[in-house]
Amino acid sequence: MRAPTLRGFSTPRMALCHPRIPLPTRWANRSTGIRSNSSSRETKEQQHQLSSGSSSNSSNNSTSWSPARTLLISAFAAGLGYTYAYYNKISNNSQASVKPQYASAKDCEKVITELRAKLGEDTVSTDEDDLERHGYSEWSSLNADRLPVAIAYPQTTEDVVEIAKVCHKYRMPMIPFSGGSSLEANFSAPYGGMTIDFAMMNKVLEIHENDMDVVVQPSIGWMDLNEQIKETGLFFPVDPGPSAMIGGMVGTNCSGTNAVRYGTMKDWVINLTVVLADGRVMKTRRRPRKTSAGYNLTGLLVGSEGTLGIVTEATLKLAPIPEETRVGVVSFPTIRDCASTAMQLIRKGIQVQCMEILDDVQMDVINRAGGTGRTWSVSPTLFFKFSGTSAGVEDSINLTRNLAKDNRAETFQFAQDEKEAHDLWSARKQSLWSMMALRKEGSEVWSTDVAVPISRLPDIIEISKKELDDLGIFASILGHIGDGNFHSSIMYDRNDPEEKARVEKVVYDMVDRALEMEGSCTGEHGVGLGKKDSLRKEVGEGTIDVMRSLKRSLDPHWLLNPGKIFDVEE
Structure with a gap:
């Protein structure tokens, strides 16, 4: 079967990870060379000054620490610290603009082999039809020019942790996938990598009827959720397209027909369990509807399209079914x-x-x-x-x-x-x-x-x-x-x-x-690949730079759904 070609993008049947991009020698050596040269030069000058000072004061006490000597040494130490910090900053800023290094084809094979050994042979698929289904969407306004390398099917948060650890080890991109109905290529794989399909994580984990909330996994559809909880007299009011699932709804901060009364997804998510790029697990909040404890990490992750973390559980508010x-x-x-x-x-x-x-x-x-x-x-x-x-x-x-x-x-x-x-x-x-x-x-x-x-x-x-x-x-x-x-x-x-x-x-x-008209380029579909230029027009480069900084702090190797919302280049 031949892969389709859409809007000028050719979809290869065989997708490989991007080759590693070696860190240029000039950046790898630059900061170290500056620090070592300046340290050596300043040390010799300082030793000469200290030697001179010691000779002039030898008649009093050749081993005493005079105020002048103490002040001199303190200034010297501060200068070294400033020099180190300054050039380290230059080095870090320089490296930040270098494109991420992604796994080679051989490394991708190692990821697949290791994950199959850890989680089972059926956990990772490389079937061509499976790759195409996860890399191309007839709903999207555009599609990437390549497919993922493999599809992982976790069953628990612990499985996702193992996937993230192995992918992080070899620098293999990770793309979360739930319903697959996005319209801006939100789940495409422009850098190849591992798509994580949550098809096996589609359960209601807990219902707290008296608290009016529910804990769910990412691949339960909102319609299925409401069907399962209707006997409680409660429902989940965010209602986008019929095939939408909670993971994607969190990722794009979707809304739906009920938005005029009930608001959007961000108004109904209490907390999230998230696996970070290196395999660490984070829970953004506990279960109360109201809290002022620390940063609102839940709000940060809702609408982030899987670029900051992989959502494996969500605690959602519920509302009474109207009379x-x-x-x-x-x-x-x-x-x-x-x-x-x-x-x-x-x-x-x-x-x-x-x-x-x-x-x-x-x-x-x-x-x-x-x-x-x-x-x-x-x-x-x-x-x-x-x-x-x-x-x-x-x-x-x-x-x-x-x-x-x-x-x-x-x-x-x-x-x-x-x-x-x-x-x-x-x-x-x-x-x-x-x-x-x-x-x-x-x-x-x-x-x-x-x-x-x-x-x-x-x-x-x-x-x-x-x-x-x-x-x-x-x-x-x-x-x-x-x-x-x-x-x-x-x-x-x-x-x-x-x-x-x-x-x-x-x-x-x-x-x-x-x-x-002071509006937005997207009300609920997200940015994905399709509206990155429009987002730049909407919020400006300064705001995009802040978003990049947040991305780097949680995902320094740019492994989580890379290429979406904004690019790594500054």
Whole structure:
């Protein structure tokens, strides 16, 4: 089977680790030579001065330590210390800019052999189809030009420790992998290395019903988690795509349709168990929901895309399942009317659990995919989910209906029963998958997201929608408009360079526009490989340098998911 070629990236069937990059001799010897030469020169001069001083004072006491001599020796020692520190700093800064040294092909073979001996023959796979599945994604806007060398399948935190120790020993990159549904090549292997697939670590470890929290492993899906804990009357409210798993959700700080009420992943992670690059295990917190003890390492790791540590367990907050939930669908004549309604609803503090925007293209996709039991208006539409007490839900519905009417709402319909509500919301959750199911041979879907302050939503959505329509191809807007985050999905012909260039321009114009509005290049997909340049525009080189410093302090050899978020070069 021949590997696919995507957007100019060729995917080799045989992936090897990068060869070691030898440390240049000039850096290896520089600081030592300076220190030894200066020490030798200054020592001789100092000995001469001390000898002279000793002769002049010999008539008093040839062995006494006068104040002058003590001061002189103290100054000499301080000078040596300063010289050492200064040149050591130069040496360290110089080495920091040198590219990481990664394992050779022979070293990679040693890693595989040692891990199979320690953890079992089936723990590490080098099957070609397995490598391709873990190195290439049809969801991503781009893919790396190589595959991982091998795939490890740990079952416990202790297994991950052994993997990290052996990979650290030979300088083999490590890439965490859970659901594999990322959109910015977050789990790709641009430097080869070992992908760590947590497929065997997909369990609920503890449920603390009275404390309203749960301890889970990284490859449990959020939908599976909610199914397993529903008897407690609690649920985990962060709800991105149906196939998302907790490890990837932590890595990208994802959100989902419930974000307008419940927030994003960072708001629901209490603590993490993390394996560092050298195999050390760290727990970021204990279990209380509130603490001011030390650095917020949990917050640092959420959204770090596996570049600082490998998450093996997560303690998550849970919320009570609402007493009542109703789903409403409101259509509008224009996309701006949708966005204006959303902005005003948030500003007025009307309680909704979910508020999603789908343009006319996406509504047509839902109708064509079927499964909801009825045909919906092919117009820009807001999906609402109202939840809470019966009285609270009724009040929120009335307030929303009045606000929608003021913004020229055409229809305001509700799901007639629980099944229809489930089917309708599933249609929204499956929109990207439904769109991909309509692809013709040779076409791909480019999906990306941005976030802006809510006051700028009507402007950016209106402009972006016009530019997408002007492409003249299957392109749409949808997303979690309640927290200023929306997505674009574009179906294009990957074999047409001119069409691809037009699509790319529209995508990055949208990202740049969001940044001009003091927004973000990504609301929940993460940076990965795809948005490193946009991140630099968003936060600036100074902030990227601070991120690099944090990375070096925890992963000095740049082994954890290298190439993501930012590059090693300064």
